[in-house]
Amino acid sequence: MQVDLSLNAERVKQAAKKAGFELVGIAKAESTPEEYIQFEEWLSAGYHATMTYLERNTEKRKDIRAIMPEAKSVIVVGRSYYTPQNHEHSDDRGKISRYAWGTDYHELLPDNIQEIIKVLHTIHPDSTSKWYVDTGPVSEKQWARKAGIGWQGKHSNIISRDIGSWFFIGVIITSVELAHDQPIQDYCGTCTACMEACPTAAIVEPYTVDAGKCLSYWTIEAKPEISIPSEISQNMDQWIFGCDICQDVCPWNSFSKETTIAEFHPRHGQTTLLLNDIMSMEQSEFSDRFRKSPLKRTKLAGLQRNVEALLHAQKDTDEHI
Ligand code: B12
Ligand code: SF4
Ligand code: SF4
Secondary structure, rough: OOHHHHHHHHHHHHHHHHHOOOEEEEEEEOOOOHHHHHHHHHOOOOOOOOOHHHHOOOHHHHEEEOOOOOOOOEEEEEEOOOOOOOOOOOEEEEEEEEEEEEEEEOHHHHHHHHHHHHHHHHHHOOOEEEEEOOOOOOOOHHHHOOOOOOOOOOOOOEEEEOOOOOEEEEEEEEOOOOOOOOOOOOOOOOOOOOHHHHHOEEEEEOOEEEEEOOOOHHHHHHHOOOOOOHHHHOOOOOEEEEEOOOHHHHHHHOOOOOOOOOOHHHHHHHHEHHHHHHHEEEHHHHHOOOOOOOOHHHHHHHHHHHHHHHHHHHHHHHOOO
């Protein structure tokens, strides 16, 4: 029986690699009481800011079997989005975070995940499986840690010793029983580079990000009608969609591996956008230019709000010189 579980786990891992995932690991579908307490503490500290959707479906975060009672295994995959370009710094341009340079991962990863689900059906034709790529009440980083595809860095993202942290996570919950992996050790050691580099001190303690201070939250998740507070806008460092600073400084990202997905490369080679272009952009141009791009999430109004905050902060700085 144990041999079957190991053989089947191997088949699943080979299918994941064949589908293009650089990382794959398997965890047992079980309740996660310790992680849930940490999650609740994070919520009660108010670190989720206006993302109230995180307060819902908490029973599913406490025990993944509340999503699928017959679940036996949780397969976690990681897919690199790293490309070798960088951001040039210029006062008239806004930086876009690396994950958003190309096509939205929500568009690209589901087809690859289906390839793995096909193999699960071959193993057990009656099996049931559900997948998530940032699409439901599943704490993906916690499952990635449990499945051993990496450790949680002090900036709170998952890091792999083989490919660094520039990768997306996908999760498949399945009724197929498979041999599971163990978490790996934490390789952050005494390093605190990410905490020191964060311009808004959003990494309030190792492993804990206060989203209400994080540029990624303010430039992507905060609704366009909410103004960016001045203590944040004064530290935007030209970021207008997401923020990569804590990962840019992480020594483990020298091990990044270039993505095999052509659509993750920067559209038109652009990693920044001209601020004036955004301020004068019409809705039709925005819809056309950012079709199937993560930038759609913030809407044109959100992107313009970000640029306005940045310009305002630049003006304040000029006046003080
Ligand atoms: C909400 C959210 C955000 C929020 C909150 C960020 C955060 N740190 O959680 C905001 C909008 C700020 C955000 C930003 C980003 N995000 Co985001 N986000 C999510 C989302 C939807 C949920 C994450 C969540 O549940 N957070 C809640 C907190 C409580 O979770 P946590 O950080 O894991 O906190 C735990 C630790 O603090 C732990 N803990 C406490 N003490 C200790 C001590 C030790 C020793 C340890 C090990 C742990 C530990 O306990 C907590 C609870 O379990 C996930 C997708 C998903 N469904 O899971 C994507 C996800 C985490 N995001 C992702 C990405 C790519 C980003 C950005 C890099 C995008 C960008 N460039 O701008 C930034 C990174 C900012 C950062 N430093 O975290 C990826 C991360 C991939 C990876 N390799 O890890 C995910 C997994 C999406 C995906 N499917 O790929 N994000
Ligand atoms: S994404 Fe930027 S603002 Fe958020 S924790 Fe990392 S460095 Fe700080
Ligand atoms: S920068 Fe240093 S402390 Fe932060 S996640 Fe990377 S290794 Fe860990």
